[in-house]
Amino acid sequence: xxxxxxxxxxxxxxxxxxxxxxxxxxxxxxxxxxxxxxxxxxxxxxxxxxxxxxxxxxxxxxxxxxxxxxxxxxxxxxxxxxxxxxxxxxxxxxxxxxxxxxxxxxxxxxx
Amino acid sequence: xxxxxxxxxxxxxxxxxxxxxxxxxxxxxxxxxxxxxxxxxxxxxxxxxxxxxxxxxxxxxxxxxxxxxxxxxxxxxxxxxxxxxxxxxxxxxxxxxxxxxxxxxxxxxxxxxxxxxxxxxxxxxxxxxxxxxxxxxxxxxxxxxxxxxxxxxxxxxxxxxxxxxxxxxxxxxxxxxxxxxxxxxxxxxxxxxxxxxxxxxxxxxxxxxxxxxxxxxxxxxxxxxxxxxxxxxxxxxxxxxxxxxxxxxxxxxxxxxxxxxxxxxxxxxxxxxxxxxxxxxxxxxxxxxxxxxxxxxxxxxxxxxxxxxxxxxxxxxxxxxxxxxxxxxxxxxxxxxxxxxxxxxxxxxxxxxxxxxxxxxxxxxxxxxxxxxxxxxxxxxxxxxxxxxxxxxxxxxxxxxxxxxxxxxxxxxxxxxxxxxxxxxxxxxxxxxxxxxxxxxxxxxxxxxxxxxxxxxxxxxxxxxxxxxxxxxxxxxxxxxxxxxxxxxxxxxxxxxxxxxxxxxxxxxxxxxxxxxxxxxxxxxxxxxxxxxxxxxxxxxxxxxxxxxxxxxxxxxxxxxxxxxxxxxxxxxxxxxxxxxxxxxxxxxxxxxxxxxxxxxxxxxxxxxxxxxxxxxxxxxxxxxxxxxxxxxxxxxxxxxxxxxxxxxxxxxxxxxxxxxxxxxxxxxxxxxxxxxxxxxxxxxxxxxxxxxxxxxxxxxxxxxxxxxxxxxxxxxxxxxxxxxxxxxxxxxxxxxxxxxxxxxxxxxxxxxxxxxxxxxxxxxxxxxxxxxxxxxxxxxxxxxxxxxxxxxxxxxxxxxxxxxxxxxxx
Numbered sequence: 001x002x003x004x005x006x007x008x009x010x011x012x013x014x015x016x017x018x019x020x021x022x023x024x025x026x027x028x029x030x031x032x033x034x035x036x037x038x039x040x041x042x043x044x045x046x047x048x049x050x051x052x053x054x055x056x057x058x059x060x061x062x063x064x065x066x067x068x069x070x071x072x073x074x075x076x077x078x079x080x081x082x083x084x085x086x087x088x089x090x091x092x093x094x095x096x097x098x099x100x101x102x103x104x105x106x107x108x109x110x111x
Numbered sequence: 112x113x114x115x116x117x118x119x120x121x122x123x124x125x126x127x128x129x130x131x132x133x134x135x136x137x138x139x140x141x142x143x144x145x146x147x148x149x150x151x152x153x154x155x156x157x158x159x160x161x162x163x164x165x166x167x168x169x170x171x172x173x174x175x176x177x178x179x180x181x182x183x184x185x186x187x188x189x190x191x192x193x194x195x196x197x198x199x200x201x202x203x204x205x206x207x208x209x210x211x212x213x214x215x216x217x218x219x220x221x222x223x224x225x226x227x228x229x230x231x232x233x234x235x236x237x238x239x240x241x242x243x244x245x246x247x248x249x250x251x252x253x254x255x256x257x258x259x260x261x262x263x264x265x266x267x268x269x270x271x272x273x274x275x276x277x278x279x280x281x282x283x284x285x286x287x288x289x290x291x292x293x294x295x296x297x298x299x300x301x302x303x304x305x306x307x308x309x310x311x312x313x314x315x316x317x318x319x320x321x322x323x324x325x326x327x328x329x330x331x332x333x334x335x336x337x338x339x340x341x342x343x344x345x346x347x348x349x350x351x352x353x354x355x356x357x358x359x360x361x362x363x364x365x366x367x368x369x370x371x372x373x374x375x376x377x378x379x380x381x382x383x384x385x386x387x388x389x390x391x392x393x394x395x396x397x398x399x400x401x402x403x404x405x406x407x408x409x410x411x412x413x414x415x416x417x418x419x420x421x422x423x424x425x426x427x428x429x430x431x432x433x434x435x436x437x438x439x440x441x442x443x444x445x446x447x448x449x450x451x452x453x454x455x456x457x458x459x460x461x462x463x464x465x466x467x468x469x470x471x472x473x474x475x476x477x478x479x480x481x482x483x484x485x486x487x488x489x490x491x492x493x494x495x496x497x498x499x500x501x502x503x504x505x506x507x508x509x510x511x512x513x514x515x516x517x518x519x520x521x522x523x524x525x526x527x528x529x530x531x532x533x534x535x536x537x538x539x540x541x542x543x544x545x546x547x548x549x550x551x552x553x554x555x556x557x558x559x560x561x562x563x564x565x566x567x568x569x570x571x572x573x574x575x576x577x578x579x580x581x582x583x584x585x586x587x588x589x590x591x592x593x594x595x596x597x598x599x600x601x602x603x604x605x606x607x608x609x610x611x612x613x614x615x616x617x618x619x620x621x622x623x624x625x626x627x628x629x630x631x632x633x634x635x636x637x638x639x640x641x642x643x644x645x646x647x648x649x650x651x652x653x654x655x656x657x658x659x660x661x662x663x664x665x666x667x668x669x670x671x672x673x674x675x676x677x678x679x680x681x682x683x684x685x686x687x688x689x690x691x692x693x694x695x696x697x698x699x700x701x702x703x704x705x706x707x708x709x710x711x712x713x714x715x716x717x718x719x720x721x722x723x724x725x726x727x728x729x730x731x732x733x734x735x736x737x738x739x740x741x742x743x744x745x746x747x748x749x750x751x752x753x754x755x756x757x758x759x760x761x762x763x764x765x766x767x768x769x770x771x772x773x774x775x776x777x778x779x780x781x782x783x784x785x786x787x788x789x790x791x792x793x794x795x796x797x798x799x800x801x802x803x804x805x806x807x808x809x810x811x812x813x814x815x816x817x818x819x820x821x822x823x824x825x826x827x828x829x830x831x832x833x834x835x836x837x838x839x840x841x842x843x844x845x846x847x848x849x850x851x852x853x854x855x856x857x858x859x860x861x862x863x864x865x866x867x868x869x870x871x872x873x874x875x876x877x878x879x880x881x882x883x884x885x886x887x888x889x890x891x892x893x894x895x896x897x898x899x900x901x902x903x904x905x906x907x908x909x910x911x912x913x914x915x916x917x918x919x920x921x922x
Contacts, residue, residue, distance in 0.1 A: 005914075005916065007913060007914035007916075008913040008914055012913050013913065014652065014653055015287075015653065016627060016653040016654075017652075017653045019909070019912065019913035020912040020913065021912055021913060021914045021915070021916055022912040022914070022915040022916065022917050023916045023917050024916070024917045027912065030913065034295070034296070034626060034627040035295060035626075037447075048667065049668070049669065050665075050669065051665075051669045051717075054657040054660070054661065054665065054717075055630075055657065056630040056633060056634075056653070056654070056655075056656065057653065058625070058627060058628060058629045058630055058633065059449075059625060059626065059627060059629075060447070063630040065656065065657035065665055066665065066667070068630070070630075074446055074447075102916060105916060
């Protein structure tokens with residue numbers, strides 16, 4: 001089941017930037033790319049725990065601010081020579097609002 | 112049997128519907144056509160050519176009096192329908208009641224008027240009908256001032272039309288680039304450039320605050336304080352469906368009048384079509400779907416079973432000389448890829464968006480010849496995986512196998528032009544290579560190929576590689592990053608030479624291969640642009656690495672360090688108390704003294720940063736920029752004030768230098784030291800600029816470092832007075848700002864350009880004065896405490912999560 005939650009206006013997130021959402025499981029980074037698409041990923045680099053929301057957003061990827069690992073915003077997979085992945089959550093824009101699917105965030109709490 | 116049909120609104124959709132209806136059943140209908148405008152059907156899309164003078168009103172009339180007379184249509188033009196009585200099936204207007212069997216509502220849309228003071232002044236128009244058009248034509252005397260609010264399709268057509276008639280036109284657009292719904296920033300940039308070339312001023316990110324004037328409009332005031340004089344203001348910020356009559360009649364209305372696929376409203380005898388309807392939550396503003404609706408409705412009224420299915424539409428701008436095209440979808444849903452092509456010489460930009468091996472969107476500027484071919488591919492959902500490599504080149508390359516760029520260059524005829532700037536063809540380059548040229552530099556010297564804008568460098572290299580074969584060696588110069596073949600130095604030179612003043616301008620004119628750059632080029636471009644164009648360019652926070660974006664140094668655990676500025680390394684009890692209080696209040700885990708004579712508060716949480724900054728600001732402390740590629744610290748010894756060996760007031764000079772230089776951005780960090788005597792207690796001789804005081808003045812050295820490389824400063828110049836020492840230092844820093852490659856410390860830059868060249872520049876009085884003047888100009892923009900700006904509540908909230916779902920989850 002999908003539970004779409006309205007978290008913010010699209011304009012609350014800078015283009016080619018990110019904001020975070022606090023959840024019971026830790027922070028989720030919500031990215032807005034140059035073409036106004038949004039992506040939600042765990043805000044924690046699998047390498048050394050860097051806050052991905054503070055990285056540079058380029059194309060549909062983000063570079064971790066600590067050691068420059070690059071992750072696809074679409075798949076959460078590390079790019080290039082690095083291996084690892086970040087959990088992703090469905091996110092979309094509707095009428096200028098950003099919605100994320102809180103199903104898994106809630107499910108983990110119940111479990 | 113003849114049925115009575117009443118149509119409210121004689122727009123393009125209802126006109127087309129009536130044609131289809133009577134084609135299907137010439138004798139079946141007794142039609143009454145109401146129109147609030149005092150005229151019949153004309154091609155509203157063609158108002159732009161009427162405005163610009165390319166067409167007359169008579170030429171755009173689609174249905175003249177003869178058309179209506181021949182078909183027995185009762186025309187009630189200039190008469191507004193005020194009410195629908197659904198129970199009795201009549202419409203009410205000034206002329207009385209008109210009964211219907213079937214009713215069609217085609218009231219179109221109304222312009223959206225932004226609710227600012229002065230919107231009702233005479234001289235403020237929208238752009239919807241012939242009256243508006245005529246008002247604009249009347250106002251567009253040569254030299255008259257016109258302001259268009261709204262940089263969308265309609266606004267730009269209005270602007271271009273009035274400009275063509277000689278008016279001095281300014282477009283004010285709320286968003287960052289023109290036509291943001293149809294275009295991406297790169298195409299928006301090219302469009303703006305084309306419009307500016309025809310004399311139209313464009314002001315993006317401009318919010319209208321008020322329209323000024325006494326008896327009629329005189330000027331437009333923006334939120335940022337800008338005022339544009341105006342004899343006429345055209346508001347073209349958007350439209351909304353005209354639904355009042357349907358709402359009054361209690362039909363189902365959302366944003367538009369709700370209809371089903373058979374164009375029927377919630378009353379089975381009442382239909383609607385055009386810009387006033389909403390179908391499956393969609394509104395319609397372009398003509399293609401409206402004509403579809405007209406065809407469907409005519410068929411339904413004649414007893415057919417047609418249904419309306421919205422299809423994607425493409426946009427073209429009807430401004431002569433601005434060639435743009437956009438179609439399909441650019442937003443939402445993961446899994447998309449893009450292909451970008453740019454030809455700076457011809458001002459061409461193309462971007463394709465692909466999802467699941469299918470083309471789903473296209474934006475083109477400058478060359479839109481292939482637009483319909485791409486649009487067809489979008490509509491058909493063709494699998495493009497096999498032709499992907501050459502897809503962007505359009506139908507000319509479709510099915511071809513030349514995906515290897517070298518093969519494509521090999522296939523070029525000898526007369527094909529390689530360098531557009533200098534008109535050099537492939538044959539001339541091959542000739543030079545056969546004559547002995549073996550690298551790019553020699554080719555540039557002999558043929559001028561790639562010697563101007565440099566964007567054909569890659570092509571010239573490919574010709575070299577092909578002609579030389581195995582003897583070809585890739586040049587050693589490193590490109591700025593994977594997005595471009597140009598080096599940092601070439602990019603800097605071209606930013607100045609071509610006066611490129613924005614990130615999209617650089618990426619377009621220099622042929623970037625990506626749509627928005629990468630983490631290597633973006634911070635560099637951001638610095639080059641702000642250093643060269645301090646007044647025109649606006650710093651882009653999203654192109655800065657984390658420390659400079661957040662004005663604090665990120666630590667390994669994601670916390671930050673906070674270093675307040677201590678001018679020349681001097682502090683006092685009040686500041687120390689404030690620092691101690693802040694350290695306790697925010698549970699700072701470590702307080703450490705730095706090598707640059709500052710105090711570092713380590714381990715501050717991101718969301719606490721604005722608050723701790725506000726507390727430190729209250730004690731007069733500002734950001735120490737310990738995180739920036741900019742002026743870090745000026746380290747001093749106590750000098751002649753206290754030291755028995757001191758020859759000059761080194762502390763005072765250090766403070767003066769720091770107060771002059773703080774806040775400036777540089778290619779890499781800049782550290783200064785001022786020692787009061789040659790014993791050099793401030794370790795000035797391993798700083799980027801190190802001043803050692805002597806009895807007779809100030810020895811100024813540059814290019815020191817004590818990091819990965821340890822370098823001793825080299826002597827630049829000697830100053831006789833403190834004022835001259837400051838001038839020389841400022842001029843040196845500005846020269847470094849203007850010429851060095853991003854991330855080159857001064858010693859690396861000096862090694863490239865030579866200390867003698869640097870000294871010659873700064874020793875020359877006119878050059879020195881120019882450097883100082885440009886530095887001070889930049890400081891007027893950039894010498895601001897970033898902490899104070901971010902400690903304000905509206906900015907501070909950006910340091911906190913945008914939402915908190917943990918509370919919700921804990922319920």
